[in-house]
Amino acid sequence: MxxxxxxxxxxxxxxxxxxxxxxxxxxxxxxxxxxxxxxxxxxxxxxxxxxxxxxANHAARSLATGRSSSLAFLLTEPQQLLFADPTFALLLRGATEALAQRSMTLVLLVADTAAERANVEHYVRAGHVDGVLLISSHESDPLLASLIEAGVPTVCTGVPLGHRMYVPTVSVDETESARVMTRHLIDRGHQKIAVITGPDDTSGGRYRLVGFREEMGDRFDPDLVEQDVYSSEAGAAAMTRLLERAPDIDAVFAASDVMAVGAIAAARRAGRRVPEDLAVAGFDDSGLAETHDPPLTTMRQPWGQISSAMVEILIDVINGVPRTDLVLPTTLIVRESA
CATH class of the missing domain: 1.10.260.40 (lambda repressor-like DNA-binding domains)
Incomplete structure (x- = not known):
């Protein structure tokens, strides 16, 4: 021919x-x-x-099938975090690559405020996308419940608290991962270990704290716990508060690399050397950990696998395949900070 x-x-x-x-x-x-x-x-x-x-003639296909050949990458966090936290960029790139292999389009949606949530809900319910990759979820956020009620195919990264029975998820074992990192700090001989974790209405914030507490056992001290949003500024403020209450802490597990970076900056301002005076470990291994000074000891999440699995499971859900959950392993990466 x-x-x-x-x-x-x-x-x-x-x-x-x-x-x-x-x-x-x-x-x-x-x-x-x-x-x-x-x-x-x-x-x-x-x-x-x-x-x-x-x-492919996507317009004709959409008319014939009722599908848009596009998925939404939905971030329910302040817009600036898309650029400040490299984990979101890694997931966005992975999802884009996975859809490009299928000749599909990824639509970026941000829904932090009530007005943004209303706009996103209207857009998605109108069928402009075939399904939603929900990249962050808070237990108190009504948007996920609305998507479930509307029958919008949705897959979450991390376990959506309060909704885990209704949507498939791609996650890591938050509790066990935190236990591994805590055990590493204990094995390195640290005696007074604090934790800076994320919001309690997120699976990462809640279950990383659970893992830390379980591994610490009788050593666990609630006065050495700080909980805040995942940001460098929050990590710095949390470290400052910890050092004011317990100046003799010798290790800190921060439940994200971004928080760990802020914690190290605050520790240095307080005259503490990392790791000589104070070990600091993070979570994610998003690229920031390797380039930081000192390089961060952290728990590596398999970002490429997470995003590609989310896309594959969501397409299955759209095509009527029964839902499935996937839990992927993390890896302890030991560097200079701890």
Whole structure:
């Protein structure tokens, strides 16, 4: 079959199938990122797409299927955190790459204020996206409950407190991960260990504290606990309060790398050297940990796996496949800070 990239007409799936020597169904599965396609057939289809100049007609597909071929990346946090916390950028990049392989589009939505939540809810309910990748969730936030009530396919990163029975999740074992880091600090000989954790209405904030408390056992001291939002400023303020109450602490587990960076800055302002006088460990390994001075000891989350799994599970949910949850492992990364 000749090359169709000469302007005569728009190439179709039928043309690609003929050029590749496969069925139209096989071409459709390759285009939509489906499984059950052999490597040889996939290579033949991809070569035929290049030779024919085929591009998907998403407008026609949307009219025929009632789908938009796009997913929402929904962040229910202040907009500035998208740029201040590198974990969100990692998830955004991973989701974008996963959708690009399926010729789908990712729509970034931010819903922190009541007005933003109302706009997002209207946009999503109107069918502008086929489903939602919920990147952060707070137990007190009504938006997730609204999406569930409307039947909007949704997948959460982290366990959505109060809603875990209604939406599939991709998460790490927050409790066990915190126990591993706490055990590391204990094994390094630290005697008075404090923790700076996230909001109690998030799974990370709540269960990382649970893991720390469980591993500390009889050593746990509630006066050595600080809980705040995930930000450098919050980490610094929490460290300042800890040092005022307990100037003899010798280690701090901060439940995010961003908080750890703020904590180290505050410790230095108070005349403490890290790690000589005070060990500080983080959580995430988002890129910030490796480049910080000193490099942070942290718990690595598998960001690429999290975002790609979220996309795959959400597409399954959209296609009527029964929901599933996925818990991925973290890894202790030991560097100079602790």
């Amino acid at each position: 000749g090359d169709l990239k000469d302007g005569r007409r728009r190439p179709t799936i039928r043309d690609v199938a003929a050029a590749a020597g496969v069925s139209r169904g096989t071409v459709s599965r390759v285009i939509n990122g489906g499984h059950w396609v052999s490597p040889d057939a996939r290579a033949a289809v991809e070569d035929a797409i290049t030779r024919t100049g085929y591009t």
